[in-house]
Amino acid sequence: MFPREGGRVKPAVFSYLDPRTLEEALGALADHGDDASVLAGGQSLVPLLNMRLARPEVVVDVNRVPGLDALRVDAGAVRVGALVRAAAVERDPAVAGALPVLAEAVRHIAHPQIRSRTTIGGNIAHADPSSELPAVLAAVDGAVVLRSAEEERTVGWEEFFVSVFTTAREPEELVTEVVFPVRPELEFRWVEFARHHGDFPVAGVCLGLSLADGAVRQARLAATGVGDRPLRLREVEAALTGSVLGPETAREAGELAGRAVDPPSDVHGSGDFRRAILATLVRRTIESWPGQAQRGRKGAAA
Missing domain, CATH: 3.30.43.10 (Uridine Diphospho-n-acetylenolpyruvylglucosamine Reductase, domain 2)
Incomplete structure (x- = not known):
């Protein structure tokens, strides 16, 4: 063959x-x-x-091009040069302190040997619709820096990811940096389901919540593995905002997440299977969130 x-x-x-x-x-x-x-x-x-x-x-x-392997963390963002290896992000204490969900998601990429070679820029540029990092970038409203011989431009994640393995990068452009904004008002979690450890996830979610007295002031939810690119589930975000976390809220959010996507069927599972996995991941993540009420209900944030 x-x-x-x-x-x-x-x-x-x-x-x-x-x-x-x-x-x-x-x-x-x-x-x-x-x-x-x-x-x-x-x-x-x-x-x-x-x-x-x-x-x-x-x-x-581009491995011997200087300046592409810088990893910088400041008050506003984690700025990852295109050549920074996934293992470096996973182990960096500054990343863990500023945006722990990024290190958490990286730990799910394949195996340590792979992470020692995989670059953050390459992962993002490849735009695999089941990859972890594009979904994290979507959840934090991140961006990609592109350079050509003529200019530099910064492209938001929503414009950058076009479809399966397709991005807004022009042939003469190079991804030089990936920018993950730090959102201190939100606590993020990464959860995924894969058939085997190290596999691409059948579905994965990056959920960010800001709570006050158990009520959700702000919500961010991005998903991978359930579309042709990373998806922000804005309907679920809107439904969660103003809710008091609890079992009923978790169930409703999971069901809404499942209805909000139309995953493809492939050798790893049908579209209905991926939809059910996504709904379960969202429900269980909310159910396990600290600081929630015993019973979910709607109400204005205090």
């Missing part, structure tokens, strides 16, 4: 470029456009090359 040589799957022939400056990398992308693929961690691109599902004429390896 796939071309093999010596018993191993081999990629089609391509030219390899190894730029040592950002300007060289951007120049290569400007020269080759759609014929070029960017190599960072290689955890997605290399298998695609080997199976010949990707056939670029040129591979631009």
